[in-house]
Amino acid sequence: MSTEKPLPVIDHDSAPYWEAAHEGRLDIPLCGDCGKHHFYPRAICPHCHSDNLKFDTVSGRGEVHTFTIARRPAGPAFADDVPYVVALIELEEGPRMMSRIQTDDPESVRIGAKVEVTFVKATDEITFPYFRMT
Amino acid sequence: MKNGRDPVIVGLADAPIEDGKFVTKASVLGHAALVAKAAVEEAGLTLDDVDGLLTAGMWGVPGPGQLATVTLGEYLNIMPTYVDGTNIGGSAFEAHVAHAAMALREGYCEVALIVYSSDQKSLRSRNLGGRPSVLSMQHETPYGMPTPVGGYAMAAQRHMHEYGTTSENLAEIAVATRKWAQLNPAATRRDPLTVDDVLSSTMISEPLHLLDCCLVTDGAGAIVMTTAERARDLKTKPVAVKGYGEAHTHWAIGEMPDLARLLPAQKAGETAMKMAGVSHSDIDVVEVYDSFTVTVLLTLEALGFCKIGEGGDFVSGQRTAPGGAFPMNTNGGGLSALHPGMYGMFLLIEASRQLRGVCGDRQVAGAETALVHGTGGTLSSGATVILQKD
Numbered sequence: 001m002s003t004e005k006p007l008p009v010i011d012h013d014s015a016p017y018w019e020a021a022h023e024g025r026l027d028i029p030l031c032g033d034c035g036k037h038h039f040y041p042r043a044i045c046p047h048c049h050s051d052n053l054k055f056d057t058v059s060g061r062g063e064v065h066t067f068t069i070a071r072r073p074a075g076p077a078f079a080d081d082v083p084y085v086v087a088l089i090e091l092e093e094g095p096r097m098m099s100r101i102q103t104d105d106p107e108s109v110r111i112g113a114k115v116e117v118t119f120v121k122a123t124d125e126i127t128f129p130y131f132r133m134t
Numbered sequence: 135m136k137n138g139r140d141p142v143i144v145g146l147a148d149a150p151i152e153d154g155k156f157v158t159k160a161s162v163l164g165h166a167a168l169v170a171k172a173a174v175e176e177a178g179l180t181l182d183d184v185d186g187l188l189t190a191g192m193w194g195v196p197g198p199g200q201l202a203t204v205t206l207g208e209y210l211n212i213m214p215t216y217v218d219g220t221n222i223g224g225s226a227f228e229a230h231v232a233h234a235a236m237a238l239r240e241g242y243c244e245v246a247l248i249v250y251s252s253d254q255k256s257l258r259s260r261n262l263g264g265r266p267s268v269l270s271m272q273h274e275t276p277y278g279m280p281t282p283v284g285g286y287a288m289a290a291q292r293h294m295h296e297y298g299t300t301s302e303n304l305a306e307i308a309v310a311t312r313k314w315a316q317l318n319p320a321a322t323r324r325d326p327l328t329v330d331d332v333l334s335s336t337m338i339s340e341p342l343h344l345l346d347c348c349l350v351t352d353g354a355g356a357i358v359m360t361t362a363e364r365a366r367d368l369k370t371k372p373v374a375v376k377g378y379g380e381a382h383t384h385w386a387i388g389e390m391p392d393l394a395r396l397l398p399a400q401k402a403g404e405t406a407m408k409m410a411g412v413s414h415s416d417i418d419v420v421e422v423y424d425s426f427t428v429t430v431l432l433t434l435e436a437l438g439f440c441k442i443g444e445g446g447d448f449v450s451g452q453r454t455a456p457g458g459a460f461p462m463n464t465n466g467g468g469l470s471a472l473h474p475g476m477y478g479m480f481l482l483i484e485a486s487r488q489l490r491g492v493c494g495d496r497q498v499a500g501a502e503t504a505l506v507h508g509t510g511g512t513l514s515s516g517a518t519v520i521l522q523k524d
């Protein structure tokens with residue numbers, strides 16, 4: 001079994017998001033009709049189904065909506081990371097996104113903890129938006 | 135009002151397993167065929183009487199499993215004229231019962247066969263973590279999301295935060311379910327279990343421990359449905375399908391609308407109970423999908439057996455155990471009896487057997503109405519069926 005970590009298979013919906021992350025920005029779609037942001041990026045707005053969308057650079061601030069401390073890795077590729085915190089972050093702008101909490105103390109993570117984005121380069125093409133507690 | 139085309143269940147079969155593995159030597163399709171044959175023959179029918187074929191599974195993908203009904207029909211050498219390969223995860227079979235019921239009422243088929251088979255334990259093939267990170271999963275898999283347990287853990291964490299639910303509450307479910315398994319000779323895990331055992335078992339994905347998680351086993355099961363009229367000439371006592379409902383909300387757990395509330399179960403349950411014309415107090419036995427202990431808690435709340443947030447109190451004091459006020463998961467469930475990947479088939483088989491009154495030591499006395507609720511994906515889909523002794 002491969003021990004290389006899985007990388008996102010980028011598509012036309014997600015390319016601008018991953019390109020921005022690689023350049024150190026958190027860009028997510030903003031609807032020109034209902035004015036709401038959404039995540040993950042789609043070709044139509046999941047709130048009002050408009051296709052009048054553009055990518056918008058957001059604050060990168062939010063809070064932990066929920067999380068789990070993985071004591072068993074999600075496959076051998078993540079074995080060296082255990083224990084690690086996978087968290088669902090609710091951004092200030094509204095949408096939720098899955099990510100990692102970067103911390104030396106997984107036990108300190110709480111629902112409601114304030115977090116901000118930090119960018120972690122994985123390969124020459126891919127950079128992941130992780131979060132850390134503030 | 136009774137109608138000759140009212141849908142009924144007339145045949146049931148499941149494959150014997152030992153230490154979680156098939157006893158019989160056959161392929162995954164071979165086990166599907168063996169249980170299909172046993173279920174139709176129990177009713178006094180043959181496979182040649184089957185004109186409706188419904189299945190879902192995880193075998194043969196990519197490949198022949200992509201067209202599961204076609205491949206299974208070929209193996210059985212039958213030519214069904216009504217098929218349904220709906221796959222919404224482990225709840226697919228509750229949805230199949232609904233779809234077969236509608237086809238039977240409509241006169242679109244006469245004998246519907248619903249089949250499931252998995253040899254995941256024998257093959258050691260349960261490896262959801264190896265799924266490619268395409269489409270919505272590109273935003274979850276690369277972060278090391280433990281699949282599927284991590285999603286259920288996140289829902290449990292949220293429920294604990296909002297309502298004060300505890301790990302002890304969740305452990306009560308595992309312990310009560312094990313007590314039922316101890317009454318079922320076919321169950322895989324029958325050794326005694328305490329709340330402390332659950333709490334001291336290995337932490338997998340906080341707050342879920344190893345013993346909050348279902349088993350990984352092989353398994354195959356089949357159900358045969360026909361009309362009330364046709365059932366009069368058959369060998370078994372029919373179980374009536376009185377109501378059904380289904381719904382789904384998301385695939386990726388990050389897209390779940392409310393992580394502490396199971397909306398598909400709420401919707402499906404309301405629809406099914408309204409159709410059947412029953413209320414909660416009419417239900418004698420409950421079979422709900424227990425992929426994880428928290429799945430049960432969320433399901434009981436969403437179905438309205440208790441208020442949202444009060445599931446922890448509801449399952450306390452071994453209320454769902456044998457002899458308790460709320461008989462649930464009476465075969466020992468996915469937690470202790472078997473869990474071959476998509477468990478919903480076995481909820482239906484156990485509920486039907488309870489209504490037939492053939493469950494021996496674990497028989498719920500006077501069981502006349504059963505509620506079955508399957509959950510699929512990562513709390514993604516839900517489908518409810520109300521069954522009644524005819």
Ligand SMILES: [Zn+2]
Pocket residue numbers: 031032033034035036045046047048049050
């Ligand atoms: Zn919009």
